[in-house]
Amino acid sequence: MSLRLPDTGTQTEPDGRRPTPSAQRNAGPILAVLQEHAPKSGQMLEIAAGSGLHSATFAAALPGLDWQPSDVDPANFASIAAYSALCPVQIRPPALLDAAQPGWAALWPGRDAILLVNLLHLISAPAAQVVLTEIARALAPGGTAFLYGPFLRYGQPTSEGDAAFDSSLRAQDPAIGYKDLDWVLDALRGAGLTVRSLNLPANNLMILARRA
Template structure:
């Protein structure tokens, strides 16, 4: 089993998991989302514990659809969504499989947090293409996480974490920012890059036709 910093996250009596990274990054991510007048549907890919849905959805005007590839995460996501009217029941979704966007209506927003470095490049390329394909005409994708710049980690902590991931599976690890931006551009999206706490980035991708 892959060893990640959030392994062994605290679990509350009601079944909600409390991953440390999600607790740290929820407020900064929400602050970015609140800059935009988000309405309609928001698909969260790789919801994990469900903490983001439970924390952010009540503070946004969106219909929040959590999803995850791991059936073992459904209970925690459901627990976090309990009593939050804006959060739909979690969807079992492997977002690295081609064609999944056809199973869903067009999305006004997509949120992806801390996944790209945990999957191979080929899977990441499929995911990014599918995210672009699932967006409604005025939709935006918010992609948060750590990235390489010009092939290099930009902090000792990032270099160590990237090395630990590649030691566990040589196919995974941090993706280069330029590579991700090229894939998004090839899918018809223009992307704004925001610096975030702990040396992470938020990529805000939207169609070229938007002002």
């Protein structure tokens, strides 16, 4: 199902890039975390890359990483490729990956880093469980997953804006909506990862999940 999200309806540039104001706003804080905590080299798998603005921004700033953007929707590939074309660092062509499909990690093993931005609140809890389990399987020993987004804390949204967005998602599909931070951390721990979370602007969190 196609969701109504804050960035929906933004006009595509003539070269195929889709401007994504939300990605532009959170790119700085996310990049700061990646620069401090991501490996300096190795295989980076970005799940749910969307427009590709993040892929190009982060790959340029972290040139040692071999950047692989992916998404479930091939309609995003033209925009991802257009952003990649402007990046001074080589980015792999976008790959088709449904992260909620059990078993995908077997096709993407040995990832030194995995990035997931703003997906978990858009899918059901069972689908999110699959995403988290497969991320854990896809990580190389010593690899780290970076999961950014809005989360409930002790079952509650942390601002009026978050409550309104969560309600608008649940109105569109009762199965989706914000996930509770502790639920996500427990799922990652259950999959064998060591976890911590960092507070980022606008009540968002970055969860760092590391495979020993």
